[in-house]
Amino acid sequence: MNDIICARITAPGRSAIAVIRISGKGAIELVSEFFSPRQKLLKAPGNSIVYGNFHDDSGRIIDEVLLSVFRAPHSYTAEDTIELSCHGNPALAERILSTLLTKARLANPGEYTLRAYLNGRMDLSQAEAVNDLITAESSKAETAALMQIKGYLGRHLSNILERIRDARLRCELAIDFADQDLPQIDLDDLKRRIQQILKDAKDLYAEGSGGIKLREGVKICLAGAPNTGKSSLFNALLKQNRAIVTPHPGTTRDYLEESFSLNGYPIVLWDTAGLRDSEDSIEQEGIARSYSLMRKADLILLLYEGEYPGIGDELSNFVDKIIPVASKADIISYPALPEDHVKISVKLKDGLVDLSEKILQRLSLPTQIIDRPLITNSRHLAALHRSITSLQDALTALDMNAGFEIIAFELITAASALEEILGVLPTDELLNKIFSEFCIGK
Numbered sequence: 001m002n003d004i005i006c007a008r009i010t011a012p013g014r015s016a017i018a019v020i021r022i023s024g025k026g027a028i029e030l031v032s033e034f035f036s037p038r039q040k041l042l043k044a045p046g047n048s049i050v051y052g053n054f055h056d057d058s059g060r061i062i063d064e065v066l067l068s069v070f071r072a073p074h075s076y077t078a079e080d081t082i083e084l085s086c087h088g089n090p091a092l093a094e095r096i097l098s099t100l101l102t103k104a105r106l107a108n109p110g111e112y113t114l115r116a117y118l119n120g121r122m123d124l125s126q127a128e129a130v131n132d133l134i135t136a137e138s139s140k141a142e143t144a145a146l147m148q149i150k151g152y153l154g155r156h157l158s159n160i161l162e163r164i165r166d167a168r169l170r171c172e173l174a175i176d177f178a179d180q181d182l183p184q185i186d187l188d189d190l191k192r193r194i195q196q197i198l199k200d201a202k203d204l205y206a207e208g209s210g211g212i213k214l215r216e217g218v219k220i221c222l223a224g225a226p227n228t229g230k231s232s233l234f235n236a237l238l239k240q241n242r243a244i245v246t247p248h249p250g251t252t253r254d255y256l257e258e259s260f261s262l263n264g265y266p267i268v269l270w271d272t273a274g275l276r277d278s279e280d281s282i283e284q285e286g287i288a289r290s291y292s293l294m295r296k297a298d299l300i301l302l303l304y305e306g307e308y309p310g311i312g313d314e315l316s317n318f319v320d321k322i323i324p325v326a327s328k329a330d331i332i333s334y335p336a337l338p339e340d341h342v343k344i345s346v347k348l349k350d351g352l353v354d355l356s357e358k359i360l361q362r363l364s365l366p367t368q369i370i371d372r373p374l375i376t377n378s379r380h381l382a383a384l385h386r387s388i389t390s391l392q393d394a395l396t397a398l399d400m401n402a403g404f405e406i407i408a409f410e411l412i413t414a415a416s417a418l419e420e421i422l423g424v425l426p427t428d429e430l431l432n433k434i435f436s437e438f439c440i441g442k
């Protein structure tokens, strides 16, 4: 924490400019050793920009640079920080970086954000969302990450935590009062408080599985007999000619995976080998893979042409996530189909909007994302679940007159589960796991 770290924070390769960030106590003095006019930099106020030359140890100029100067605590890391913009030649940026590295150390992945968190600039849920925002693959996922960075989740959880603490203090007072002649605490009031906390926690939880799909992507598998138009639909949804389409049954043998965004929601789409009895060992392996993808999928689009084959034994486990899709409606005339079926013609681009709507309906994804808390991360959801269990146990204990010590204990357990989300008392192992997923420079 005490050393000065630096790293290139723009992507490698040629560009108009490259930016190197230097952060830590003494960062401004360090850069000034390689910069002229030196005094101008040393006197620069926070949030200002200084123009000058960057030179190496021997005074030889490497580049003209612009320095953005941030003084603690008003920077991303809450430390003294300089963001050095040089010309975007990778070799040049590398020479500046190696000059700085004679006096500083290269930042680890996510180390700037780790410092921001350790210095109290953000809670752990906000820090994690920084990486989510950088890696988000759809507009809704971006918005959800941005809301988390803005602290909606953190503030909501802190509010719940505060109320749990309040209830716990009431229990502890009751313990103290028990052997004295003091007024007893209002049990109905305590119960109402815990019930309300539980309700808020459950409301947050209820949207969590949809929130996680927002961040990780919804997995959709195209399945059905050979030649029913799976690969054609795959290409149509991706709006590109990705899969090979032929009139020959059994064209797709291995599966294909592509990501795209459906009305702003991130989707991972799989095109699979058609399901049929086959003697061909390659095709058999492909079909085995189709089944394993269907198991992993959130939704299965089961294509058929003509008569609906129904959901046979092999698919019976997946009933809940199947949307039957009647294909090639331009050459096949379908009678009135059941409510849950969708009729499409990829050739005429018919029914694709219907299909998209049906997909989104079935997934119950969060629609309200702006300006509110939302769980989007399985680590957070698991911790919230533990908290809910303890709150429920606290209520049961209260109903059974189990004693205030037990209720207080359950409330403490409920609180510490939520504190894990905010990173109040994190383990090194957890921090390593989270920040190692970041890129260097973030």
Ligand SMILES: Nc1nc2c(ncn2[C@@H]2O[C@H](COP(=O)(O)OP(=O)(O)O)[C@@H](O)[C@H]2O)c(=O)[nH]1
Residues within 6 Å of the ligand: 225, 226, 227, 228, 229, 230, 231, 232, 233, 244, 245, 246, 247, 248, 249, 250, 251, 252, 274, 327, 328, 329, 330, 331, 344, 345, 346, 347, 348
């Ligand atoms: N008329 C018509 N033909 C289609 C349609 N969709 C796919 N096909 C044709 O059906 C055949 C099989 O399509 P393909 O996408 O490879 O099916 P897959 O085996 O399920 O992947 C190809 O000749 C496609 O051109 C459609 O909407 N209308």
Ligand SMILES: [Mg+2]
Residues within 6 Å of the ligand: 230, 231, 232, 243, 244, 251, 252, 272
């Ligand atoms: Mg195919």
